[in-house]
Amino acid sequence: MIPAPFDYVRVKSADEALAKLAEHGDAAKLLAGGHSLLPLMKLRLATPDVLIDVGRLSELSYVRDEGDEVAVGALTRHHDVATSPVAAAGVPVLAHVAGQIGDPQVRHRGTIGGSLAHGDPASDLPAVVVALGGTLVVQGPRGRREVAATDFHRGFFEVALAPDEMLVEVRVPRTVGPWGFHKLTKRAQDWAIVGAVAVTTADGLGVGLINMGPVPVRARAVEVAVAAGASAADAAASAAEGTEPSADNNGSVAYRQHVARVLVRRALEDAGV
Amino acid sequence: MRVTITVNGTVESHDVEPRTLLVHYLREAVGLTGTNVGCDTTSCGACTVLMGGESVKSCTVLAAQADGADVTTIEGLARPDGRLHPVQQAFREHHGLQCGFCTPGMVMAITSLLRENPAPTERDVRLGLEGNLCRCTGYHNIVAAALAASADPESRS
Numbered sequence: 056m057i058p059a060p061f062d063y064v065r066v067k068s069a070d071e072a073l074a075k076l077a078e079h080g081d082a083a084k085l086l087a088g089g090h091s092l093l094p095l096m097k098l099r100l101a102t103p104d105v106l107i108d109v110g111r112l113s114e115l116s117y118v119r120d121e122g123d124e125v126a127v128g129a130l131t132r133h134h135d136v137a138t139s140p141v142a143a144a145g146v147p148v149l150a151h152v153a154g155q156i157g158d159p160q161v162r163h164r165g166t167i168g169g170s171l172a173h174g175d176p177a178s179d180l181p182a183v184v185v186a187l188g189g190t191l192v193v194q195g196p197r198g199r200r201e202v203a204a205t206d207f208h209r210g211f212f213e214v215a216l217a218p219d220e221m222l223v224e225v226r227v228p229r230t231v232g233p234w235g236f237h238k239l240t241k242r243a244q245d246w247a248i249v250g251a252v253a254v255t256t257a258d259g260l261g262v263g264l265i266n267m268g269p270v271p272v273r274a275r276a277v278e279v280a281v282a283a284g285a286s287a288a289d290a291a292a293s294a295a296e297g298t299e300p301s302a303d304n305n306g307s308v309a310y311r312q313h314v315a316r317v318l319v320r321r322a323l324e325d326a327g328v
Numbered sequence: 329m330r331v332t333i334t335v336n337g338t339v340e341s342h343d344v345e346p347r348t349l350l351v352h353y354l355r356e357a358v359g360l361t362g363t364n365v366g367c368d369t370t371s372c373g374a375c376t377v378l379m380g381g382e383s384v385k386s387c388t389v390l391a392a393q394a395d396g397a398d399v400t401t402i403e404g405l406a407r408p409d410g411r412l413h414p415v416q417q418a419f420r421e422h423h424g425l426q427c428g429f430c431t432p433g434m435v436m437a438i439t440s441l442l443r444e445n446p447a448p449t450e451r452d453v454r455l456g457l458e459g460n461l462c463r464c465t466g467y468h469n470i471v472a473a474a475l476a477a478s479a480d481p482e483s484r485s
Contacts, residue, residue: 056368063329063346063392086393093388094370096347106346110393134382158459159440160373163382164389243458244371 058096065108069115069194072221075107077196081218085109087130087169090161115168115223118142123257124190125149127225129168134159136167146227148234148254152183155236158244168222171207174214174270177246179238181208182271186252186263189227195220208270228256235325237318238265241305248305251294251318253326260326267298267315277319287328291320331395335360336404344391350384351375353391354401362402362432366461373460376433376440377401383440385459402432405439414483415439415473424473426464434460438474442483450475 066072076083084103086092087110095101109115115130118139125145127136136142137154156162156170156179170180171191181204184191189204196219207215216222238250250265251274260281264272276297280290295312302308332341335358342357354377355361366374368387375386378400405413415435418424425431434457441448441456448456453474454467462470477483 057349057352058347060345060347063390065392065395086390089390089393090370090388093390097368108393157370158373159444159456160376160383160385160437160459161370163379163384163440243455 056097058093059099059102061096061103062105063108064105065111067112069109069112069221069223072107072109072112073194073196073219075105076219076221079105079107083107083218085172085221087166088132088164089169090157090165091169091173091175109221110166120145121226124226124228127167127227129172129222129224130166131168133157133162133165133167133170137162145229146187148230148236148252149180149183149187149227152179152236152252155179155238161244167225171225172214172216172222174208174210174212175246176208176211176268176270177266178271179247179250179265182250182263182265183236183252183254184225184227185271185273186254186261187227187230187256188258188261189225191222192224192226193220194223199223201226205273211269228258231255231257233325233327235322237321237325239314239318249300249311249314249318251315251322253319253322253328255326260328262294262319262322264294264298264315264319267295267300267311269299272298274319277323281323281328287320287323290328291316291323294319329392331391333391333394333396334398336400346390346392348391349387350377350379350389350391350394350399351386353394354386354399357391360401360403364429364432366429366433371459371461372430373433373437373457374430376436376460378436378440381440381443383437383459400436402435405435413439414480415442415477418473418477418480418483419470422469422473422476424466424470426462426466430460430462430464434462434470438470438477439483441474442478446478446481446484448474448478 082104142150238247276293300311366372
């Protein structure tokens with residue numbers, strides 16, 4: 056399978072990438088690691104006229120300790136997040152989950168910014184960043200702006216990025232104490248049929264769900280129940296409340312909601328609830 | 329567009345369409361057909377090569393993205409005197425292949441794994457090979473070969 060023809064431009068800076076986006080608008084797509092975009096292009100589900108290759112912008116590849124937060128450059132590869140001592144010390148759940156994405160080959164290419172900007176609700180990282188209450192830094196012709204992770208995902212494969220903007224940084228608060236992450240897959244490398252993460256920050260417990268609707272879900276009912284003193288098992292009973300997962304050959308809506316309750320209970324138990 | 333890629337130590341330079349995938353570049357422009365196309369969907373790992381010393385699935389990398397990079401394929405592992413690379417030798421000794429289709433990708437994935445983790449446990453090897461599928465289901469001997477190769481310090485080179 057070969058993508059439809061396109062023009063390829065490799066840029067040397069974020070500013071140059073923005074200039075190219077301004078020039079080509081909707082006809083262009085940014086290419087980071089390409090591990091979400093290229094498969095779609097091979098299936099002809101995406102047919103951009105221009106690919107702007109930002110994959111070598113080392114200025115956007117870093118994991119930095121910034122006190123209360125850890126800042127991750129958008130072009131940091133999953134492998135580099137997974138093996139980052141800064142991530143392991145400050146936000147161990149993020150390092151762990153980055154090391155669970157796809158397989159080693161995928162993690163050598165895929166990036167955190169690419170995963171978030173792609174907007175696939177079955178991806179692992181968006182739900183983690185949502186559960187953490189993270190912040191996404193977006194750069195465009197009008198400068199930089201910050202978007203709360205909970206506001207970033209707008210719909211199925213739809214995120215709060217204008218055609219002339221790019222995601223440049225992901226900021227997440229340091230975590231406190233134990234955390235839990237579980238996903239159900241048929242093969243190790245597959246997307247999660249359902250996944251759940253539970254993590255504590257200075258703002259309290261955050262519970263995130265993977266693949267339980269068109270966007271990553273924050274399981275607020277579970278968080279409220281735990282805050283009110285519920286056990287992990289009792290709190291997890293409300294894990295599927297308000298969720299709208301899709302049904303496919305991996306499972307019905309009812310099955311996914313059941314799995315969500317099971318995985319949230321396990322994640323809560325791991326997180327010390 | 330012109331891409332220049334060092335493949336197994338030899339500088340290769342070719343005109344390609346931007347949409348050319350690295351695996352097709354290696355097989356058709358360079359003429360190295362040891363790297364197989366299996367699933368063509370980033371799942372099976374048959375097309376695994378080393379790029380900058382790390383395993384990648386060459387069906388999901390554009391040749392343009394590899395412009396300027398060092399790429400190693402299965403043909404580039406054996407020593408100049410013809411001696412097999414320790415991972416290849418271990419596959420031979422431990423019967424690490426049946427039909428052989430997944431083998432080039434398995435060998436490259438294990439070579440990358442051993443560079444990152446020179447002393448893997450059996451579990452590390454199994455997790456490290458989660459991106460490579462063997463339809464003969466010959467995993468047991470593949471894992472045995474990887475563990476045997478890890479005992480040889482030369483397996484990291």
